[in-house]
Amino acid sequence: MRRSEFQRAVEAEFGRRAQALVNDLVLPGMGDRTAAQALDAGIPPREVWLALCVETDVPESRRHGVGRLEPRRS
Template identity: 75%
Template sequence: MRRSEFERAVVHEFGPRASALTADLVLSTLGDRTATQAIEAGIPPRDVWLALCEETDVPVERRYGAGRLEPRRR
């Protein structure tokens, strides 16, 4: 997962709360960092996404592949 995919996934899942969650919610599984701090510290966006999902009880079926763009049609 790229950072842009992470950002799309967060906005898609959390809507207007997305920026507040990534900036303010401390994730204990990522060393007591926010999502923003974790990514800046070099933690892969996919790991941050999964930790954020776990902390906010996002259903498992909405976690995998989140943030990916649909393939282009030819």
């Protein structure tokens, strides 16, 4: 997962609350950092996404494969 995919996934899942969660919610699984701090510390976006999902009770069915753009059709 790339950082841009992380952003799309967070926005799709949390809507208007996305940026507040990324900037303010402390994630125990990320060493008590926010998602933004974890990303800035170099933690892979996929790991941050999964920690955010755990902390906010996102169902497992919505955790995988999100954030990717649809492939272009020729």
